[in-house]
Amino acid sequence: MASSYLFGNIATANNVGRSMDTKVKEALDRGGIADITTTGRKTGLPRRVEIYFHQFDGDFYLTGRPGFKRDWEANIRANPEFTLHLKRGIAVDLPVVGEAEADPEARGAIILRALTENWGSEPEKARANLDYYVNTAPFIRFKLV
Numbered sequence: 001m002a003s004s005y006l007f008g009n010i011a012t013a014n015n016v017g018r019s020m021d022t023k024v025k026e027a028l029d030r031g032g033i034a035d036i037t038t039t040g041r042k043t044g045l046p047r048r049v050e051i052y053f054h055q056f057d058g059d060f061y062l063t064g065r066p067g068f069k070r071d072w073e074a075n076i077r078a079n080p081e082f083t084l085h086l087k088r089g090i091a092v093d094l095p096v097v098g099e100a101e102a103d104p105e106a107r108g109a110i111i112l113r114a115l116t117e118n119w120g121s122e123p124e125k126a127r128a129n130l131d132y133y134v135n136t137a138p139f140i141r142f143k144l145v
Helices: 022-030 070-078 104-119 123-136
Strands: 004-007 010-012 034-040 046-056 059-063 081-086 092-100 139-144
Touching: 004 034, 022 046, 022 081, 022 092, 034 070, 046 070, 046 081, 046 104, 059 070, 059 104, 070 139, 104 139
Parallel strands: 010 092
Antiparallel strands: 004 010, 034 046, 034 081, 046 059, 059 139, 081 092, 092 139
C-alpha cells in the first residue's frame, strides 16, 4: 500500500488520494499561491520563486501570465524534479516532478479553466484570448513523487 510520511515540514507521498495527510491534501486541492524551488538549468543552483498552482480533477498545473519566457519553466523542462512549497494555511515542502504539455488543446482546456474558475475572467473574454495564452503562457503539469 502506498503511504506518505511527514518529517518536520517535508512531506513525501506516493499517492495523494489514499494516505496523504488531510491538511496537505486540502491545500493541494485548493491550489493557489505557493513557492517552487527549481534547479537552474545553467548554474545547477536552487532557484525559488512564488507561483500560482492549480488543481483540476486531481491533476496539478503551474501556469502564469502570457507574453514572455519564464526561467522557472525552462528550469523544469531541463530538470523536471523540483519542490513545491505550500505556505498558505500549511507549511510543507513536497517533492514533485513536472513536464511540459505539448498538446495545445489540452493546454487550452486547462488554461481556460484557470482563467475562469481560479482567476475570475469572464468566459467570453477568456475564450477570446485563449490562443494567446496557449501560445505564450508558461505551463507545466506536475505530480507528487
